[in-house]
Amino acid sequence: ANARPPPPLSSSSSSNSNQFVNALLTDLYQISMAYAYWKIGKHNENAVFDLFFRKNPFKGEFTIFAGLDECLKFVQNFKFTDSMLQKLKKKFQWPEEFWKWLGTLDCTNIKIYAIKEGSIVFPRCPLMRVEGPLAVCQLLETTLLCLVNYPSLICTNAARHRLAAGRDKTLLEFGLRRAQGPDGAMSASRYAVMGGFDGTSNVLASIEFDLACKGTHAHSFVAAFGGVDELKYRGIEGKEGDFVKRCLEKRQMLGKDHTNEGELAAFIAFAQAFPNRFLALVDTYDTINSGTWNFIAVALALHDLGYKAVGIRLDSGDLAYLSIQCREIFTKIAKEHRVQYFEKFTIVASNSLSEDIIHELNRQGHEIDAFGVGTNLVTCKSQPALGCVYKLVELNSVPRIKISQEVAKVTIPGRKAIYRLYGRSNEPVVDILMRTDEKVPKVGEKILCRHPFNAQKRGYCTPTKVEPLLSCVFDGKSNIEPLPPVEKVKDFVWSQLKQMRPDHLRKLNPTPYKVSLSSQLYMFMHDLWQTGVPINEIM
Numbered sequence: 001a002n003a004r005p006p007p008p009l010s011s012s013s014s015s016n017s018n019q020f021v022n023a024l025l026t027d028l029y030q031i032s033m034a035y036a037y038w039k040i041g042k043h044n045e046n047a048v049f050d051l052f053f054r055k056n057p058f059k060g061e062f063t064i065f066a067g068l069d070e071c072l073k074f075v076q077n078f079k080f081t082d083s084m085l086q087k088l089k090k091k092f093q094w095p096e097e098f099w100k101w102l103g104t105l106d107c108t109n110i111k112i113y114a115i116k117e118g119s120i121v122f123p124r125c126p127l128m129r130v131e132g133p134l135a136v137c138q139l140l141e142t143t144l145l146c147l148v149n150y151p152s153l154i155c156t157n158a159a160r161h162r163l164a165a166g167r168d169k170t171l172l173e174f175g176l177r178r179a180q181g182p183d184g185a186m187s188a189s190r191y192a193v194m195g196g197f198d199g200t201s202n203v204l205a206s207i208e209f210d211l212a213c214k215g216t217h218a219h220s221f222v223a224a225f226g227g228v229d230e231l232k233y234r235g236i237e238g239k240e241g242d243f244v245k246r247c248l249e250k251r252q253m254l255g256k257d258h259t260n261e262g263e264l265a266a267f268i269a270f271a272q273a274f275p276n277r278f279l280a281l282v283d284t285y286d287t288i289n290s291g292t293w294n295f296i297a298v299a300l301a302l303h304d305l306g307y308k309a310v311g312i313r314l315d316s317g318d319l320a321y322l323s324i325q326c327r328e329i330f331t332k333i334a335k336e337h338r339v340q341y342f343e344k345f346t347i348v349a350s351n352s353l354s355e356d357i358i359h360e361l362n363r364q365g366h367e368i369d370a371f372g373v374g375t376n377l378v379t380c381k382s383q384p385a386l387g388c389v390y391k392l393v394e395l396n397s398v399p400r401i402k403i404s405q406e407v408a409k410v411t412i413p414g415r416k417a418i419y420r421l422y423g424r425s426n427e428p429v430v431d432i433l434m435r436t437d438e439k440v441p442k443v444g445e446k447i448l449c450r451h452p453f454n455a456q457k458r459g460y461c462t463p464t465k466v467e468p469l470l471s472c473v474f475d476g477k478s479n480i481e482p483l484p485p486v487e488k489v490k491d492f493v494w495s496q497l498k499q500m501r502p503d504h505l506r507k508l509n510p511t512p513y514k515v516s517l518s519s520q521l522y523m524f525m526h527d528l529w530q531t532g533v534p535i536n537e538i539m
Helices: 028-039 068-076 084-093 096-103 134-165 181-195 203-208 219-223 242-254 261-273 286-303 319-337 340-345 355-364 486-499 521-532
Strands: 044-051 109-116 127-135 168-171 280-283 312-316 344-347 369-375 387-395 415-421 428-435 449-450 458-461 465-468 471-474 514-519
Touching: 028 134, 044 134, 068 109, 068 134, 084 096, 084 261, 127 134, 134 168, 134 181, 134 355, 134 369, 134 387, 134 486, 168 181, 168 344, 181 203, 181 486, 219 261, 219 280, 242 261, 242 286, 261 286, 280 286, 286 312, 286 319, 312 319, 319 340, 319 344, 319 355, 340 387, 428 449, 428 458, 428 521, 449 521, 514 521
Parallel strands: 168 369, 280 312, 312 344, 344 369, 428 514
Antiparallel strands: 044 127, 044 387, 109 127, 109 471, 415 428, 415 465, 449 458, 449 514
């Protein structure tokens, strides 16, 4: 009973990456509904559910779909084991026959159609279509939503940071310590890289998901040293001479004898440990008057021994100003000492960075090469939830609709296909939802696209390219084909962003992307809508 839980599994495994992802990770009302369906003999009726969202996050006009890999692992392993059933029996009083039936369930008769993971997606478009026995489909709802909502939110947030920083900058995820628990931290690292980040400081995530792992040292490392006399080891392994003395001589040569000696000692110690990747945190005491010059002294000493220092990290202060000042110092030293690569030292910035702050740094002008983003990335502080929903759209081949006084909450009924239509500039212009029995749109053939709720918003599109978005990814036994690793999906995300018009992606006043219905689906939906609303008598 006191055994430690199993460690997380590799993302390449067919088992769930998280030990908590199993049939019990659900809301009570899912099991209650399954019991009610079973009680009246409705449990095996053939159902179709759509998983989608209604509004893009972060006041933007796009979302990146993520989490499909974990969804497929979940359905592949879905089962109420004897141990799970025993735990349920202790908690809930239902007939033994029901527990026996629950124990027989799996996803053998489930089919899942989904958009490719890493795709750019938009409101009302089904990200996944789940088909199969009503009770089983219902029992999948909560877990599928859990496995899509946060990953898609993080992936979208990361993509927005990538767009803000630009393709040429390095983005590092530093959010482990601020994430919502270990599960949030692991997911954040994985899906931040998928969305466009270059690496993570999270060692476990880097191992489990094969991500680049990056990091330097903390202020505590610098504060742990009081002076160079604390350095008992004076050299660098494999090199002759007194490295500590060499660093002190370089500092004196630079005319900077009054820098903080404890900081210099810390930098020397770190360089002794990592001579090939020396990158120092320079703002513990005074960035310009101490940290940067101590770094340069050590970097020059390393240069004499055939090593190349990497750069510095800024974690406080006016990051734009300090980065420019540091770059000017590096350029000056590079010319004076004929060490050209000093001009190109990497400047890493951290300190509560966000998409907004990166945009502001760009506006001010800066010399930052890499951004370490933590809290605002992994917590999605500006919008902590995406809001995916899972709705019944067909039962026994009869389309079903949810009607609401809030028009945005009215569902689009029936089994649907989605096609992305491209315009003359070879850019996506509209995603059109159609009934699956309709004629597939063809290149060069005009098609009427209608707004789902506004009769006046309609237009013709003559596509230059037609891309079907939903495909079968699970057939009741296994995945149709293996899903790619994180880095491959990351490349796909960027290819998706590149093909979109910039006005759809911009931060301020982005242009909404069109999601339309075919004329046939529009008429069918509105007829069903009218039929479902009672006609009141006016008194």
